[in-house]
Amino acid sequence: KSDPSIKKVDGPATCDKDECKGNPCGMGQTCSDPVQTVGSIGDYTCTCANGVVVTGGVATCETDECATMPSPCGDQQTCEDPNKASNKLHDFECACKSDPSIKKVDGPATCDKDECSSNPCGMGQTCVDPSQSVTSIGDYTCECPNGVKVTGAAATCENDECSAIPSPCGMDQTCTDPNTASNKLHDFECACKSDPSIKKVDGPATCDKDECKGNPCGMGQTCNDPSQTVNSIGDYTCTCANGVDATGAAAICETDECSAMPSPCGMDQTCTDPNTASNKLHDFEC
Numbered sequence: 001k002s003d004p005s006i007k008k009v010d011g012p013a014t015c016d017k018d019e020c021k022g023n024p025c026g027m028g029q030t031c032s033d034p035v036q037t038v039g040s041i042g043d044y045t046c047t048c049a050n051g052v053v054v055t056g057g058v059a060t061c062e063t064d065e066c067a068t069m070p071s072p073c074g075d076q077q078t079c080e081d082p083n084k085a086s087n088k089l090h091d092f093e094c095a096c097k098s099d100p101s102i103k104k105v106d107g108p109a110t111c112d113k114d115e116c117s118s119n120p121c122g123m124g125q126t127c128v129d130p131s132q133s134v135t136s137i138g139d140y141t142c143e144c145p146n147g148v149k150v151t152g153a154a155a156t157c158e159n160d161e162c163s164a165i166p167s168p169c170g171m172d173q174t175c176t177d178p179n180t181a182s183n184k185l186h187d188f189e190c191a192c193k194s195d196p197s198i199k200k201v202d203g204p205a206t207c208d209k210d211e212c213k214g215n216p217c218g219m220g221q222t223c224n225d226p227s228q229t230v231n232s233i234g235d236y237t238c239t240c241a242n243g244v245d246a247t248g249a250a251a252i253c254e255t256d257e258c259s260a261m262p263s264p265c266g267m268d269q270t271c272t273d274p275n276t277a278s279n280k281l282h283d284f285e286c
Contacts (some may be wrong), residue, residue: 019044026058032165047087074108076137098137115140121154124185145185156168157179160282161188172233192234211236217250257284 006013010137021029025046033044046120048061064084065072065261072096073079081092081109096102096111103109121142129140143149144157161168162175169175177188192198192207199205212223217238225236240253256265258271265271265286273284 017041024058028063029059029061061089063089063090065267072107077111107263113137124157125155159185161185168203173204173207209233218280220255221253230269255281 001015006015008014015037018036018187019033019041022046023031025031030047030051031044032047035043039248040103042056045053046057046059047054048059048063049169050061052061052064054060062084064081066079066081066084071079072092073142076097077094078097078100079092079094083091090106092106094104094109096109098111098113102111119127121141124145126143127140128143131139138152140152140158141149142155143153144159146157148157148161150154150156160177160180162177162180166176167173167175168188173190174190174193174196175190186202188202190200190203192205192206192209194207194209198207209277210228211225211233215223216236217223220241222239223236224239225234227235234248237245237247238249238251240251240255242253242255244251244253246252256273256275256276258273263269263271264284269286271286272285275283280284
């Protein structure tokens with residue numbers, strides 16, 4: 001009956017038949033027909049990949065391909081098997097977590113991504129993403145100018161620019177860095193000690209100063225400040241009428257006003273100078 005062309009007179013014909021030729025098990029199952037004779041029709045078996053076996057019919061494998069460990073899609077992709085209750089294999093779908101619209105059936109999708117493109121490190125740090133692939137999400141590095149480096153997040157540089165030796169503001173200015181606990185650079189402020197209202201950001205202020213304005217030499221001496229800059233504080237000179245001078249302080253003139261000729265008191269009066277060893281003038285007594 002299976003093949004009417006096979007006949008025999010005076011007895012049953014031999015009607016060998018491989019039942020697996022018609023692929024009765026369908027895709028994803030293994031078919032085996034051990035006897036292959038007409039007397040054994042229906043003895044073929046269908047075997048699922050997970051070992052489920054049925055004789056004479058298609059097996060129900062109920063295979064969730066996404067349930068395998070590790071996942072066939074990898075850690076950075078989602079896996080979905082639309083036919084896990086059937087015997088269909090190789091139909092699972094991988095989708096990128098970074099962009100679910102990028103998908104592939106029966107294997108991981110290609111989800112290239114430059115993590116530095118969104119500037120995760122912030123201002124003042126260098127971002128490097130060496131691999132730029134979905135399988136390496138979180139491997140970018142943030143590096144501070146001072147060498148501090150962190151993987152997968154912004155670094156905390158904690159850079160106090162005023163702690164440098166020598167000070168970036170110089171000896172005669174104060175230095176203040178308002179963002180020492182952040183990664184911001186070039187924001188330190190210099191202020192003149194002689195006049196704190198004179199300031200400059202990211203470098204020394206210009207603090208020109210005539211030190212003679214405060215009359216540091218006192219009465220009777222000449223003051224001269226040759227440079228009048230913040231870098232030359234203390235270089236003024238005080239010069240007495242008799243030529244004695246001193247730098248950065250009042251000179252000691254040792255002037256006896258009564259020794260002048262003629263006497264400032266005249267011939268008929270005595271003259272007394274109580275401060276001959278100081279630079280005080282006009283204090284003699286007649």
